[in-house]
Amino acid sequence: MEEKMLVFLKPDGYVRKYVGARALKEIMKLEPSVDYFGEFRPDKMFMSDKHYANLKGKPIFEWLIRYVTSTPIIAMIIGGEGIAQKVRTLLGATLCENADPSSIRGRYGIGRGMNVAHASESAEVGEKEVNMWKSMLNILEGADYESKAREYIEKYENYPMIDSIRFREIGGDLNKGKIKADEAKETFKYFIAQETDLDIDSLDEFLSVSVDNFLR
Numbered sequence: 001m002e003e004k005m006l007v008f009l010k011p012d013g014y015v016r017k018y019v020g021a022r023a024l025k026e027i028m029k030l031e032p033s034v035d036y037f038g039e040f041r042p043d044k045m046f047m048s049d050k051h052y053a054n055l056k057g058k059p060i061f062e063w064l065i066r067y068v069t070s071t072p073i074i075a076m077i078i079g080g081e082g083i084a085q086k087v088r089t090l091l092g093a094t095l096c097e098n099a100d101p102s103s104i105r106g107r108y109g110i111g112r113g114m115n116v117a118h119a120s121e122s123a124e125v126g127e128k129e130v131n132m133w134k135s136m137l138n139i140l141e142g143a144d145y146e147s148k149a150r151e152y153i154e155k156y157e158n159y160p161m162i163d164s165i166r167f168r169e170i171g172g173d174l175n176k177g178k179i180k181a182d183e184a185k186e187t188f189k190y191f192i193a194q195e196t197d198l199d200i201d202s203l204d205e206f207l208s209v210s211v212d213n214f215l216r
Ligand code: UDP
Pocket: 055, 060, 064, 093, 094, 112, 113, 114, 115, 118, 119, 121
């Protein structure tokens, strides 16, 4: 059955340019139809009351909303036969450490719930999320969104990347109290500066969220 789904690069996938391009490249290999591709900054209310409303009350909820609104994201609406299940298989399990090391989250996630990308978990959820997001996104009739996706991948697929294991090691040390939060933040800043073309001074909240990820 032809189905539609929502995918977005979360702030780590947006900021770490190679990681995002790599995830998008693997998804594009599935040859989905591309109904939308673009940068978007969702507000906190949309993420907490609509997109992640089903997770309200969970211990991770406040951190999660801070995380997904800490920078813009890259949003995508794609379609295809069994597409949601295929993309979810590429992504791997929710928590990076539980995800298969060959999956996107297992290989490229910063750690724990900082896991590169969101993808609708089923055809039913896909339909719901696409409807929810369609009203927020400025989707232009007749635009070639597939080319936009391919241009983004081409631009960033050869960017430098710091092995995600290094983020997880710092995160582990922080969690065990071996290093302090400001030390971890400085190290993350040093790593991220090598992986992005964004102004590093605009990423303070993202860096704080990355540190807090390992303290929760
Ligand atoms: N999350 C987390 N810890 C958890 C569960 C979820 O940090 O124990 C975060 C993670 O970023 C995840 C998001 O919350 O991707 C949404 O959770 P969900 O259960 O929907 O996982 P997903 O569908 O993204 O795999």
